[in-house]
Amino acid sequence: MNKIAFIGAGNMARAIIIGLVNSGITPQDIIVANPSETKRLNLATEFGVLQTNDNIKASEFADVIVLCVKPHFITDVCFQISQAIDIAGKLFISVAAGTTVAQIQSALSKDDTLNLAPVVRVMPNTPSQLGLGMSGLFASKEVAVEQKANAEKITNAVGKSIWLDTEDKINNIIAVAGSAPAYYFLFMEAMEQQAKQYGFSAEESRMLVQQTALGAAQMVAHNSAPISELRANVTSKGGTTHAAIERFKADGIEEIVKNAMNAAIARAVEMAK
Template identity: 80%
Template sequence: MNKIAFIGAGNMARAIIIGLVNSGVAAQNIMVANPSEGKRLQLEQEFGVLQTSDNLKASEFANVIVLCVKPHFIEDVCSQISQAIDITGKLFISVAAGTTVAQIQAALTKESATELAPVVRVMPNTPSQLGLGMSGLYPSKEVTAEQKESADTLMTAVGKVIWLETEAKINDVIAVAGSAPAYYFLFMEAMEKHAITLGFSAEESRMLVQQTAFGSAQMVVQNSDLEISTLRGNVTSKGGTTHAAIEKFKEQGIDEMVKNSMNAAIARAEEMAK
């Protein structure tokens, strides 16, 4: 049975922890470390996970250490852990955008050490908290088959996973899945705002938008044999209202806008890794 430490108790750690506990992982096998107490105490109260302010205590407790701090803290956190405790046999999983395996391994390597630590980079997304996450995983070559299985089991508990052939694909997963919940939220926010200006109450606007988004996503999921464009076509009567709206989206360059925005996420991830 793996013991899992989360270093950092923010949005992404919370999403994965909720998904894990709901999937049946024993809360006593999870310890979360965060310097300030608010978020970790909340996780303890809600889910019974162990918590500490001490990254080293959590790292000693676990054989799988999930790094869930902001990218600019990853290297400091890794050095702190590797300088203070014996990390032999421990698997490191990093969810950080724009922080490479090489950077993480360098920070995990003591001057005297010759071996590199096993690291799996994971790019998850926040729907993990509902068990509906989508993650891309990339293992360093030091990761054993058993550790790969552990990482797969961990992320499968909170959603679907794909394993990536190259580390560069992690940045593509950021654009398509990691950052993408925010794109859908942005679109829903825009629709909700306009529904309100059309005279619906805030509650009605929210319900109209969320139920339509939910139903549409379910239609995509439950009709995997159909192209998404076919589902769109089924709504779009020739010369009708949907056609008018879709033509307006196209006229304003929706494909270009989506492509450029996704590429901006990739470019930012590449820039962060420098």
């Protein structure tokens, strides 16, 4: 693995840094650039990485530059870097939703459209903070085989990842994985509220819901059977689970889920315009 710069020191940068250090990457091969001294120093103190308030200094240091800034800042940051240093041979990895490869390459190009920078777009999700993330990656045609391997190593340090053959599938990843932890939280929240209505305490309700969700997820992770089969295995016809499942279906859960995921994709498309 080459030297890595993180432009931005938010939660996703922190999650990836933790994963990289835990996977054996030398902390002194990682540098973090961020205006907030507190965030930088916390990462440097906890994990031994280098830190600076200078995006240019961090970019000069690194072979791989991970762009972890907010989407509305990313093109300005890329333009700033490209005007100050020679970016030849550097790989840019973006975790910003709604900012396309073309937009990033344009900001990096110095008007040289014949030599575009290699860019990988990554759509991670928040469980990356626990090393349980799910990411989708798309590489521009300029990304070399070794650079692609480095990008995958970075995302796999915080979970699992898949490569996408077209950039528009990043929006599908947003719907299926990027935004999806919140879907589960919403469902768990509704169950927790109902548990309280049944007379369980707040602590008991939380424990009942989170342990059941954890157990269900682990059963899926440790069993290659289709999820539909796992569901059927615990749904005896005429029993209590069957009654609940039939109520969900009657109330249109499949349509609710489809519409919600399509809404996420539609918003992602709007953000990219």
